[in-house]
Amino acid sequence: MAKAKKYFGTDGIRGEVGKGVITPEFVLKLGWAAGRVFSRNGRGKILIGKDTRISGYMFETVLESGLAAAGCNSLMVGPMPTPAIAYLTRTFHADAGIVISASHNPFYDNGIKFFSADGTKLPDEVEFAIEKELQQEMQCAPSAELGKVRRIVDANGRYVEYCKSTSGYLNLDQLTIVLDCANGATYDIAPKVFRELGATVHLIGVEPNGLNINEGVGSTHPAALQKAVLEHKADLGIAFDGDGDRLLMVDHQGHIVDGDELLYIIAKHLKAKGIVSGGIVGTLMTNLGLEVALKKLDLELVRANVGDRYVMEQLNQRGWMIGGENSGHLVCKHVSTTGDGIVSALQVLCALAESDQTLAQAKSDMRKYPQVMINVKLPKKQDVLALPTVQKAVEHAEAELADRGRVLLRPSGTEPVVRVMVEGEDISTVKVVCEALAKEVEAAVIT
Structure with a gap:
């Protein structure tokens, strides 16, 4: 051990x-x-x-x-x-x-x-x-x-130039973009990157005062970005988190495009260019819809434990180029050594430019499966998955979903709970299966 x-x-x-x-x-x-x-x-x-x-x-x-x-x-x-x-x-x-x-x-x-x-x-x-x-x-x-x-x-200018270079100095002069910098570390750099590439940029979350980082803005609070995209009639919006290593995007209709969908857009683009082959790395929480969509591209999805460290470990072991989490922490190893929100956003924009698609069109080939998650509190630390009654309940849930869904039980690393997650094609079935499984887990941990 x-x-x-x-x-x-x-x-x-x-x-x-x-x-x-x-x-x-x-x-x-x-x-x-x-x-x-x-x-x-x-x-x-x-x-x-x-x-x-x-x-x-x-x-x-x-x-x-x-x-x-x-x-x-x-x-x-x-x-x-x-x-x-x-x-x-x-x-x-x-x-x-x-x-x-x-x-x-x-x-x-x-x-x-x-x-x-x-x-x-x-x-x-x-x-x-x-x-x-x-x-x-x-x-x-x-x-x-x-x-x-x-x-x-001159550190700021060096990094701005590096970010631009990863896109091949993409011309964005036809795009109107809303940037949400979460009142965090990208507040000065991200606007420079996208403006210098030619985009018309509207900003939110660029007034840090030491106390407002991630407060009601950024990738964990996308409502402000959705509203701003619609108000400015922008082509898309990009939200970073407080330290700029993750992102999510919003299409012109105000719909959120999460890390799984962004990963699909990048994977499809790089597969067509011959940069990506074999597969990509996701996590235990990666939506089943991404796995299904990647199969159509002849790409495998390997699931790592939750955490960018584990995604990177799998990428290195397999010699693959891209991976990430649905939270928007994406790793594009052909241009960066770590997860980078600005660089990943530019990779998405490269894909849109070369395919002549909107963000909404680019994600449309991937259909996200409905997910339901219930947190079951643990009275004490225990290996829930080792309990025979829980194992039987999981088997029953998987049989009910057949090959049209997925079941995941994952102990939280920060709270005394076990996360019961079920996803599948039909939301009503997913809800019923998840609630029944959560009840079985709750009854098992109490005894």
Whole structure:
């Protein structure tokens, strides 16, 4: 059985500010511990960025102090999307990149994410090494060996140019787009990217004040974008989350186009260009409709565990190019090393331009299957799937759906619940099957 990490989750370390490990004291020592690890082959160089939440100022200061105390130099870029840090870490030949962000969470949460020198998530052995250093007493390096801090003033422009280049400098002068930047890290960069490519751009969620990140806007709150697209009679809308690594889109009719549908549009386009073959990687939550649509393209769908880390693992193992989650965290490995909301949006726009289709037309070949999910509370932590009565109930549900649906039981990683999800062709059947299965699970866990 694999050893469990004490601090690192699937996407760094995250939590509520001032509680648990998300404190100035811990982040100071985390900086020191990371600095010790990345300075083992000489003086390390770490690139640091953040999103727009107010606590980022505090954590930025203590993080660079911890790194300096370990003898590690820091390059500061200020508010930048998470994928920008992955890109800039590579271009500045840094030993690692660090992002101070809690992604789509509210402002009172924050976290620390790491990238390797290659712009990918840290290998397990490096995270274990950092955790090992965290158990040691923090000791400051001698004065002559302390790290220095330098601010990179042109980081913004570098990343804007990179994003544009991934689309082949697509001409968007015929498009009217609404951008929702979630009052987050894309608030300055995304408008520049799309305007410089020629689009007429209307903006919401571009006035961060440290407290309003993801508040009523962004990819987790799409109603504002839907309204704005209709008001401006725009061709489409694009919403990012707080740190810019995921997106969803809205078509000209105001309908949401989620990560599964966007993945289909990109896959179909890249398959036609010969860039994608074999298959794509989704997750356990990927809609069955995507799997069916991909089969018609002679592409396989492989389901990874929920989390972009697991999607990337499967992509690397299989040598495939694209994958993602229905939340809109998409990975396009032919142009980026990590999930990137702006780059993924541009890949969709490339597909629309070359097929001469609207967003609504491009997604029409994929029919999403209705999904129903019920959360069943657990009185204590237990392996629900191992219970004989639950196994029998799942078998019964699958038999009732036959080959026209899918059943998934998934324990939550953050709450004491098991998520019971059923999807299929007919919504009424899906509801009945899901409710019956949830009752069986609830009865089993009580006993």
